[in-house]
Amino acid sequence: MGHRLAVLLAAVSLPLAASAAPAQAAPSTVPLGNVIPAPVEVHPGGAPFRLTPRTVIEAPPAARTVADRLGEALKPATGFRLPTVGRASSRTPVIALSLGPGVKGYRLTSTRDRITIRAATAEGLFDGVQTLRQLLPAAIDARTPQKVDWAVAGGTIADYPKYAYRGAMLDEARHFHTPDEVKQYIDEIARFKVNYLHLHLADDQGWRIQIDSWPKLTQVSGGAGTGVDGVGGGFLTKADYRDLVRYAAARYVTIVPEIDMPGHVNAAQVAYPELTCDGVAPPPRTDTEVGYSSLCTSKEVTYRFAEDVIREVAALTGGPYIHIGGDEAHATAPADYLAFEQRVLPLVAKYGKIAYGWHQIAQAPAASKAVAQFWGTDDTDADLVAAVKTGTRVVMSPANQAYLDMKYTEDTPLGQDWAALIEVHDAYGWDPATRVAGVPASAVIGVEAPLWSETLRSLADIEYMAFPRLPAIAELGWSATYSWDSFRARLGSYGPRWDRQGVNFYRSPQIDWS
Template sequence: MRIVATALLALALPLTTAQAPAEKAAVALGSVIPAPSEVRPGGTAFRLTDRTVIEAPRGSRNVAERLAEALRPATGYRLPIVERSSSRKISLRTGHRDGYRLTVGRDEIAISAGDNAGLFAGVQTLRQLLPPAIDAATPQRARWLVAGGEIVDRPRFAYRGAMLDLARHFHTPAEVKRYIDEISRFKVNHLHLHLSDDQGWRIQIDSWPRLTAVGGAPGTGVDGVGGGYLTKAGYRDLVRYAAERYVTIVPEIDMPGHVNAAQVAYPELTCDGVAPPPRTDTAVGYSSLCIGKEVTYRFAEDVIRELAALTPGPYLHIGGDEAHATSEADYVAFQQRVLPLVAKYGKTAYGWNEIDQAPAAADAVLQYWNLEPTVTLRHASKVVLSPANRAYLDMKYTPSTPLGLSWAGYIEVRTAYDWDPTSYVAERAILGVEAPLWSETLRDLDDIEFMAFPRLAAIAELGWSPHRDWESFRERIRAYYPRWETRGVDFYRSPQIG
């Protein structure tokens, strides 16, 4: 099979004589983010009309519903979902071995994949092959053409993640859902939620109710704004919403550092039994659970047990970063007791790269956030790469960016795109990549979108695509701008994109 390295090749290929003249108005088959593995333009375009149906087996009904939900508003078409049809159709089929295959002809668009997650990935590609007006919320006058040909596509890494910090500033479930909608368009399949920190506690824990009564109260968060928390019902609803879009929620409770909010609520978690003052600043590294007290491990186990019961996904993140107030010996002792608790409750432990100091991290996944250009694994065998000077979406684009921080440097779009995960560690050790977005300077959805896009799309392509080509990405992301504009996404217009 010939591999087409970038969308530029697809853009450069001339129309074949078999293609209908109308196809000249269609989006080029390779103009997709993340870049597909293989693109073979050719044949006749498919035209979506009011007679088109969506054909899907009963087991793939959710994917079909997500597709119909995406296409109905702008087209105004019914797009009924059926199990079998001889009409002009978009068909969804399971059975393809790896990734997905999308084939476009005059009478049918066929998407086949090994499972529903693969079908959903194919649906995201199809959405980008329709004109940008397809993202409008009301019926549009447009010719809904999809260029003829075939895409064969598969992910480079299994884990392609984004992280959103709810602790420094609480973002509402509606905002989180909107973020899920946007990241899933780029085949991001994990959303890591940072649920506790020095400034706030954002998830209900029944056995320790003051965590949210105090740590989620109004006035918590950086600068005393952004109070709130997720009830268990609200968290379950987010998990369900994400799962319908083939995104797995990864919850994080940070410890033994970043625990000031918990200690305000429960002074027994300090070594002297005295509650510290609430913190609304952005300092780090000053708080620590008391490693020698048994209440610390009762607290840790209760939180892990309740959170694991709420979370169907395989991972539970226990933080572990910037524990500067914990001695190295105490830190290792803490991890030796707490990391096995995650497995006790049926989850894979996941933590920032500092946890690799402990032998118990051998069965855990590390999240690498440091600035060094290489990763040395002492105990763990799998890593998710989030180097702060490349992947942290809360870093300013330039010195004049109104939001964000700059301690890891300035991250313009090309800086976020132009790095190779395998330069940090051998590919066999890489579970995937993740783009964290910390909330010290964020306040609302517009802030989230401005800092995330287009850099999140760049990280998503690194996680999915087998090839990296800045000029190709630059052209494709520029062509994507009208889609964000149609949806009202407040993205950053980088001068590097033009």
């Protein structure tokens, strides 16, 4: 494995970290490296820091939001006020958030009197805060005051992400999840330093985002009766969507909206029959079949539609990406598919965004400036290999390892199994840098864990399928090195935190849950 990996594992493995320096912390103190995702460097040492009613959070104005949110997160379980101040007085126990150049990611130092998190950006501080929350006892996630020794082990962590893009995806089209449910999911994924949330907003069953220039999309295909089995109707107004974008950004999560085309468009064609070649509206669909719908690529109205939707969604979206789908367009002739992508991919750039699509878009020369999301199950893809040589970048989401809607086992009550049965070890046991032969590590910008909603109905369903596999994907996206033995130990000790948060997670038999 190499000396560096061995040193890291020694630092983060629970038994080793606890026994290597017994004088550094009380027995109940969380070992310094017991964090998901695994930090790059962990150096235990020194006396622990303790939160007390006198503790304050010190932060400059640019870090005030991160500091206030930390205080809000710690108050329910501790009962402490934890005010944010510009400068703490001497002899006051302090958690100091510091902004300054020269820090890659964040650096967390814990001593008897002070915890300092230093970063070059507020996002780096936010990442450091997520680590700090995991270094406190699991009771910190309780919703009422607990009688606990709120100690943080002494030492230093230096940490930064392997990939810039660490994503999760939630399917709003097959079943609409309310803004409050999406916000809860944002909070849950941000704990693991996931920094992108891809929202699948349109498909055959329903259209879930208000488009002013095409109002029937939501009037006809966004209401009651839409969704798989006719359950799960609803849509985001523009105000709803803007609010989600703001909420996510405050947690350093960027929303990536997806409008899938030229396939997966039955809901759009129900609302606007002119998007079909014969001008006849198809019947609404509430089943789970795929590959039967296609925009009429020979009609100019198709491209007016595509441009209007891209323009309006881009105007609502603060992040850099607009996802235009492109998968399973089986009803679109290959030549027509290429012609469509050649016209539509550049429209995203026209409105100031980077085009993003499922890996089939790699067939089009215009994808050279786009991001292609690999969702295949094979380890080869000739079109993708050719595209990266022209500049296409890749996000890895192999369906047989990263799709959170796949069942854990044959007996899992939710989900599907067309790609694989995916237990926690399967979700963790692959390397994004080498997943597709011929796609070099330099072309891979990150990973994403998609969660499709054919069988989901509630936030509890989302949580059950996402956790504990999403932390596995998050670690693949963040950590410099991977170790299943280390990860499963750290994951097992995280279980009590989910219990206190009320998260409905799957208790995999592969994990020794604390």
